[in-house]
Amino acid sequence: xxxxxxxxxxxxxxxxxxxxxxxxxxxxxxxxxxxxxxxxxxxxxxxxxxxxxxxxxxxxxxxxxxxxxxxxxxxxxxxxxxxxxxxxxxxxxxxxxxxxxxxxx
Numbered sequence: 001x002x003x004x005x006x007x008x009x010x011x012x013x014x015x016x017x018x019x020x021x022x023x024x025x026x027x028x029x030x031x032x033x034x035x036x037x038x039x040x041x042x043x044x045x046x047x048x049x050x051x052x053x054x055x056x057x058x059x060x061x062x063x064x065x066x067x068x069x070x071x072x073x074x075x076x077x078x079x080x081x082x083x084x085x086x087x088x089x090x091x092x093x094x095x096x097x098x099x100x101x102x103x104x105x
Contacts, residue, residue: 017045017047017048017049017050018049020042020045020047020049020050020053021049021050021052021053023038024038024039024042024050024053024054024057025053028057035057036057036058036061036068039053039054039057039058040054040058040068040071042054043055043058043071043075048084048085048086048087048088049087051075051079051085051088052087052088052091055072055075055088055091055092056091058071058072059072059091059092059095059097062097069097072092072097073097073098075088075092076089076092076093076097076098080093080098
């Protein structure tokens with residue numbers, strides 16, 4: 001079902017990155033059961049604003065869940081050289097999530 005919610009513009013279809021960020025933050029405040037799933041989907045967003053919000057939500061979870069930590073490592077590796085994602089990359093790095101991409105990627 002979550003895949004059917006994903007749009008090119010973001011999981012809620014909003015074209016405004018601030019709206020996508022606000023959607024994630026609203027789900028977080030509501031303690032929505034699918035918050036982690038929505039945040040994971042938002043890691044694919046093409047804007048730093050939405051990815052940063054997703055990382056903020058996922059970092060506490062990642063400290064308890066190695067699978068999420070590995071996903072965040074992959075996000076860091078994929079976007080560390082992109083100025084477009086500076087805020088997200090800095091957040092991940094500040095929280096110890098940094099590594100090179102695995103061989104073959």
